Every structure is written in structure tokens, then in C-alpha cells.
Amino acid sequence: MMAHRPTRSTDWGFPRWRGYGTGREAKPVRLCDRHGCDAPGDCPAPKSPNNPDRWYFCQEHAAEYNRGWDYFEGLSAEEAAEREANETRSANGYERSRHYAWTGPGDGTRSRDELRALTALGLDDDAEFDAIRTAWRKLAKENHPDVRPGDPDAAVRFQAVQAAYEVLRAAEERRTTA
Numbered sequence: 001m002m003a004h005r006p007t008r009s010t011d012w013g014f015p016r017w018r019g020y021g022t023g024r025e026a027k028p029v030r031l032c033d034r035h036g037c038d039a040p041g042d043c044p045a046p047k048s049p050n051n052p053d054r055w056y057f058c059q060e061h062a063a064e065y066n067r068g069w070d071y072f073e074g075l076s077a078e079e080a081a082e083r084e085a086n087e088t089r090s091a092n093g094y095e096r097s098r099h100y101a102w103t104g105p106g107d108g109t110r111s112r113d114e115l116r117a118l119t120a121l122g123l124d125d126d127a128e129f130d131a132i133r134t135a136w137r138k139l140a141k142e143n144h145p146d147v148r149p150g151d152p153d154a155a156v157r158f159q160a161v162q163a164a165y166e167v168l169r170a171a172e173e174r175r176t177t178a
Contacts, residue, residue, distance in 0.1 A: 030042070030056050032056065032057050032058040033055045034058070034061040037058060037061060039058035039060070040058060041055075041056035042056070042058070043056065043057050043059055043061075044056055045057055045062055045065050045066070045069075072084075109126075113167050114167060116164075116167075117167040118132070120161065120164040121135045121136060121161065121165070122139075129172045132165070132168050132172075136161060139157075140158060140161050140162065143158040144158055145158060
């Protein structure tokens with residue numbers, strides 16, 4: 001008995017309504033270039049340094065290949081240092097811009113959480129960390145539950161000040177260690 005193949009599509013005659021990859025034809029699968037492996041080869045790897053030709057391995061064989069890969073093979077020590085400096089220099093732009101996120105704040109030096117924390121402490125967006133510490137100490141002393149035992153809102157304000165300071169302190173630590 002032959003398998004029934006539907007003749008009617010679900011796009012009502014509008015081919016643009018079809019999703020990507022919904023064609024009925026078979027898709028070619030590239031096999032791993034490692035001898036004897038029949039897994040799909042979807043991980044490209046260069047055949048040699050500075051060569052555009054690629055091997056295509058499965059993940060297992062790509063990991064095996066990468067363990068023995070020497071990026072600077074065939075280069076002198078000076079050439080390797082120069083290449084590393086050039087590539088590090090070109091990647092620094094990405095490092096400096098890592099704070100950008102979807103609809104990030106102003107100039108991008110502070111995250112949205114940091115800006116909210118600065119607002120909670122009553123500071124400007126460009127406040128230095130010394131000013132942040134000073135404002136935190138002042139507000140923490142004013143709103144501490146032991147200082148205001150009859151005020152239930154004082155504990156809430158104190159916790160908000162503490163949380164804001166923790167956010168800004170962690171951000172400052174990230175900046176100074178980077």
C-alpha cells in the first residue's frame with residue numbers, strides 16, 4: 001500500500017504564507033569529514049592556518065580537532081605577538097560596548113538598574129562612587145529601623161537604599177576589575 005501524500009496545502013494558495021523551511025523536498029545533509037563517521041558535519045574548521053578551505057565535522061570530531069589546534073602555527077614569535085595585538089585591539093571595541101543592551105540608557109556608561117539605583121539614592125546619573133557611598137551612608141542612617149522604631153515605612157526605605165547601594169557597588173567592582 002502506498003503512503004498517502006496530501007495534495008492540498010495549508011496556505012490557501014498564498015505561497016508567502018508558508019513558513020521558512022516548510023518545503024517538501026529533501027534537504028541535503030553534509031556528513032562529517034572524519035573517515036567512518038556518518039553524523040551530520042555542521043561544524044566548519046579550517047584545513048590549515050590562513051586557509052579559506054574548511055573541513056566539516058560533527059561536534060565530537062570538531063572538539064577533537066580543536067584540542068590540537070594551534071592558531072599561531074607557522075608564525076614567528078614576533079608575527080604571533082603582532083597578530084594577537086591586532087586582534088585584541090580590534091576586539092576592544094566590543095569590550096567597551098558590552099554594556100549596551102536593548103534600549104539602553106543615555107550614553108551607555110550605566111545600566112538601567114544602575115540608573116534606578118542612583119534615582120533611589122537621589123543622585124545624578126554621572127555621580128562618582130564616593131558620592132554614592134556618602135549618600136548611601138546618610139540615607140541608611142536616616143532610615144534605619146533602629147533609629148525610627150515606630151515608622152513602618154522606614155524599614156522599606158532602608159531596604160531600598162541597601163538594594164540600590166548593592167547594585168552600584170557590584171557595578172563599580174566590575175568596572176574596576178575589568
